[in-house]
Amino acid sequence: MTVAAWLQFAVLVLLIGVSIPLLGGYMAKVFGEEQKAPGDRFFLPIERAVYRVCRVDPEREQRWTVYAFSVLAFSLVGVLVLYVMQRVQTVLPLNPTHAPKVPEALSWNTAVSFVTNTNWQSYFPETTVSHFTQMAGLAVQNFVSPAVGLAVAIALIRGLTRRRAATIGNFWVDLTRSIVRIFLPLAIVGAIVFLAFGVVQNFHGFEVIRTLEGRTQVIPGGPSASQEIIKMLGTNGGGFWNANSAHPLSNPSGLSNIVQIYLLSVIGFSLTWTYGKMVGDKKQGFVLLAVMVIIWVTVAGLGTLFELNGNPKVAALGVDQSVTAAQPGGNYEGKEIRFGTPASALFAGATTGTSTGAVDSMHDSYTPLGGMMPLIHMKFGEVSPGGVGSGLSGILVLALLSVFIAGLMVGRTPEYLGKKIQATEVKLVVLYTIAMPFAVLVGTGIAIVTPSVLHVSIFNPGPHGFTEVLYAFTSAANNNGSAFAGITANTQFMNIALGFAMLIGRFVLIVPTLAIAGALARKDRVPASAGTFPTNTPLFAGLLLGVTVIVAGLTFFPALALGPIVEQLGI
C-alpha cells in the first residue's frame, strides 16, 4: 500500500475514534432515562410541535407489542406511500427528465427497499425516478428508516437495563428524537460539507455540454448533496445516480471518499459507546466495539490485500501488478482512478459491514476472494458495525446467543447483564438467527434454478454467476443494498423475490428484537458476583467473535465454497 493509502486509513480511524465518545455520549443523553438532554431549549419546541400535530403523548410508554405494532404500521404506510408515488410521478411536480411511471414489480421492490433501509436499486435513478420521488419519497425514507432501526436498538437497551418494567419506551418519541436531534442536524452540516467537496445540488435535468475534445456529453443534475449526506449517515446507500458513490458528482475526490466511509460507519460504532453509557458499564460497550473493529479490520484488510495482489492470470502474462508511485497496481478493473485500489477495497469493506450498500467500485470486478470479503461481511449479519441501530441490535442478539451457548459452562443459568436467558429469550434469539439465512439460502436456492434467472439475469454462467445471485439475496436479506452487479436484477422474479428477502431481513428481525426487549424488561437483574459469567472481558469478546464467525461460517460455507472459493481456486 502507498503512503497515501495508509494516510487515508489513519485519517478515517482518527475521525471515527474521536467521534465515538462524542456522538455516543450525545446519543446516550438523547435516549437515556434522564429527563434532560443537550439542546433541549432548541429541540424540545420542535418535538412538541411534532407530537401535537401527530397527537402523540410523549409521556405514555408502550409495551413491546404496541411498540412493534407502531413500527410495522409506520413502515407499512411508508411502503404504500412510496409505491403510489412512483406509480403517479408523471403527474407530480419536479420531473424535468420526464421519467415515466415506474412498473409495478419495480415500484414494489424500490418501496420495500427504501423502507427497510436496504436501498437496493434495480433501476437507473437518472431515468426512472423524478426529482420529486427522490426528495419527497426516497429521501424521506432515508431519514426515517435509520431512525426506526435506532429506535429499536434503543428499545432493546432499555429492555436490558430496566427491571420489572412493562414498557420499553415510546416508538413515536424515539423516532422523532432521532430525526430531530441526530439525523437532521448532522445532515444539514454534512450536506454543506459535501457542497464544498463539489457534490451538486440543483433542480436541473440533463444538460448537454460540449467537451474540450469537441464531443458532446450529457451531465445530469439534481439535489444530490442533500441526499448524499443522509444516504451515508443513515446507512442507506441508495444512490442519487446509478453509479452511486463512484459517480464524480456524488463522490468527487479521495477526500470526499474517506468522509463518506466515515459517515456511513460513525453512528454504528458510536452506538457501542451509547450502549455502555446506558447500561452503566462502559466495558460492555468496549467489548462490542472490539468485536466490530476486529471483524471490520479483518474483512477490509483481507479485501484490500486480495485486490492489491491482483489477478494471477494477468500476472502470468508477465504484467507487473505491483503498487508503486508510478502505477496504482493490483486488480484495477472496475475501480475509480481518483480513489485507487486500497480506498476502493476499504469502501467495499465498510459499506458491507453496515447496511449502507453504497459502492464506489464494482464488486463484480473484484478478484473472487476480494469480492468474497464484502459478501462475508454481510453474512456475519452486518454487525461490524452494522446499520444504524440494526447493527447494535444484531450484535446484542449474538451476545445473547453466545451467553446461552457458553454460559452454561460456568454452572449457572446463563445471564446477560444480570438478565436470565431462558426459554422465551432463546426462542426469540433463534427466530432472529434463522430469519436471515432463511431468506438468503431459500431465496438463492429458488432463484438459481429459476429459468428467468438462468436465462435473463445471469450473464456469467458458472461459479461467478452463482456468486452474483448469492450476493443479491445476501445484500437484500441483510438490508445492505449493495450490488455485486453483473446480473439483471430488474426482472419480475428478482424484483418480487428480493423484495420479500428485504422484508424478512428487516421485520422478522425487528419483531423478535422488540419481543426480547419486552421479555428482558420484565425480568429482574441478578446482582453480579464472582459466579457471574463476565461479559465485559476480552475473553467474552473472543467468544462473541467466535460465535459470530462460526454461526455464519457453518451456515454459509457450502454456498461460499461453490461460489467465490471454487472460482478463485480455478484461476
Place this chain on the structure above:
Amino acid sequence: MTSTPTLSPGDTKAQRVRSSSSLLNGPILRRATLESFVKLNPRHLMKNPVMFVVEVGSVLTTVLFFKDFGSSTTAENVFAGLVAVFLWFTVLFANFAEAVAEGRGKAQADTLRKTRAETMANRRNADGSVEQVPGNQLDVGDEVVVVAGEVIPSDGDVVVGIASIDESAITGESAPVIREAGGDRSAVTGGTRVLSDEIVVRITARPGETFIDRMIALVEGSERQKTPNEIALNILLAGLTIIFLLATVSLQPFAIYAHAEQSVIVLVALLVCLIPTTIGGLLSAIGIAGMDRLVRRNVLAMSGRAVEAAGDVNTLLLDKTGTITFGARQAAEFRPAPAVDEAELASAALQSSLADETPEGRSIVELAAERYGLVAEEIVGATLVPFTAQTRMSGFDVDGTSIRKGAADSVRAWVEAGGGTVPVALMDEVGAVAALGGTPLVVATKDATGTARALGVIYLKDTVKPGIAERFAELRTMGIRTVMVTGDNPITAGVIAQEAGVDDFIAEATPEEKMAYIRREQAGSRLVAMTGDGTNDAPALAQADVGVAMNTGTQAAKEAGNMVDLDSDPTKLIDIVEIGKQLLITRGALTTFSIANDVAKYFAIVPAMFLGVFPQLDRINIMSLSTPRSAILSAVIFNALIIVLLIPLALRGVKFVPSSAAELLRRNILLYGVGGIIAPFIGIKVIDLILTALGVK
C-alpha cells in the same frame, strides 16, 4: 433445631452405601442395550427433535439403499449401506446413553419395590379395637400399632410411644434411630422396621403417595420433566437443526446449477453430521445422571428444577450447629482463679464431670486427661447432684466436701452462701470467655469446714469443624455467599462467624427472621438454599429456592422442602450446589463441543461432494481424506462414535473445580470449544485411514 450426627465434608458414607453397583455393570448394560431398540419408537424420539431428524434420515437412507441396490456398483452399495448403518447407530447410541443413565435408577427402584412389599397393618379403630388391614389400604388419619420386628406400613407421625427403628431400607444407614411421640423426631417412614418397643403411628400419606412411592418414581425417572434450562437448550438445538436443514436443502439447487446434483444419501449424511447430534443425543442422559449423582449422595430431589436451581444459588443459609460447628460445645481451656493451681482446677473439673454424660461433660474429662494426664476414677460414696434448671449447677457431695460447676452467677451465689468470695479477677475471666463467644463454667469447692472457694473457669467453646472455612472460601470464589444461622447472641455468633469465615450471620434467629432474610435476598433477585428439619422450619424451606429437609426431620419439613437428605447431613448442601453446577456445566460443555465439531465435518464433506465437478476443491480437503466416499463416511462414523465416547463424561459429569466464573469459562472454552474444533480433524482422519486400509473406496 435438633443436633444431628456430624460428618466431615469429605465423608463418603453415602457413596459407600449406594455405589456398590459400579457405573456400568452387566445387567444395566444388557437392559440398556435392549432399551436402545425400544426407544427407536418415533413417538419417543419425537420429544428430541435432533435425534428424530436422524431417525428420519436413517429410514430414508435405508430405503434408498434397498431401492438402488440392484442398479448400483458395489462401491456405491457399500457406501450407502455403511451410511445407513452408522446413521442407525447414531440414534441407537443416543438411546443407549439415555437407557444407561436410567438403568441404575431402575435397578434401585426394583430394590425399593421389594421393601414396599405388601405389609399388613394393625389399624386401631376409634373404639380402641385393632384390626388387620393391608398396608396399602391405609389412609390419612388412620392410626396403626407397630410392634418390634414389624415393618411400618406407611408414612406417619408417632403419636404414642418411643421406639428404635432401622431405616436402612431407605437411607442405607444400618445404625438404628430413635423416634418418639411429639417434638421434631416423630416422623417415621413406611418400609422401615421397628427394632424395639411399640409405637402408635398416625398415617400422613395417602395410598400410593408415600415416601417410598415418590422415591421409586424419582429414581426411575418416570415423572421426569424437562427443566427450564433443558427446555431452553432444546429450543436452541431445534433452531440449529433448522439452520442446518436450510443449509443442506438449499445446497441441492446450488449443486444442480453447478451440474453436480447430489444423492439424497450424501445430503442426509451432511445434515446429520451438521446438526448437534452429540449434545442432542446425550442431553437427557446428562439430566438423568445429574439426578442420579444426587441420589447416590443420598439426596432425593423432588424435581430436576430444584437441582438446576441449586447451581444458580447465590446465598446459602447454614445452621451453625451441626454444619459449621460440632453439635456440642467442648472444653477448650481451664482458667484458674488467682492463687489456684491449674492442676487443682482441672482435677476438680474432672471430678465434677464424672457423672456428667452430656458431650460438654465428656469433653471436660477428655481435656483434663489430655492436658494433665488425670485419670477418671470413680469416687466411692459420692452423692451426685444433677443439673437442674433452677440450680443451674451440677456436682457431687462426698464426706462433707462438695464440688460444684455451673453458670457463673449460680456458683457465685453458692460460694457466697458458703462464706467465700469470688475474686473480681475470676469474674473478669468469666466476662472474657463470654466475649469470645464461649460458655464460662465456674468450678467451686466447699471443704469439710463449710468454707467455699472458687477455683476457676472452664472455657467451653463452640468448635468450628476442620476444613469448613476452606469450603466457604471456595464458595466465595464461586460467587456464593454463606450465611450462618444461629440462636446464639450476636457476640457469640460474631466470633464463630469470623472463625468459620462466613459472609454474614443471623444471630438469635427465629423462624420469622430466617424467613425475612430469605425474602430480602430473593427481593434482590438472589436464589437462596437452606436446610431445615423442624416443623417451624417448614415455611422457610418452602420459601427458599432450594430447601433441603433432613430425613430425621418432621413430615412438615420434608413436605415443604424440594429435597430430602436421607443422611440428615446439613453440610451436604454445599455438595448439592456443586452437583447442580456440574450438571449445567456438562450440558454447556457438550453443546459447545458439538457445535465446534462441525467445522471439521464441513472440511471433510463439502470438498468431497463437489470434487467431481470442481477438482480444484481438493485444495480445501485439508485432511487429505482419500476418496470422496471415505471422507463422507469418516465424518458420519466419527459423528456416531463420539456419542459413545462421551457417554461416560455425560454420566459422570465434567470435572468440576470450584472457581470463579471467569476461570471456569476460560478453562471450558479452551477444553470444549477449541478442543471441539481440533478433535474431529484428528478423529475423521484416523477413521479415513482405517477405512482406506479396509479397502472402502
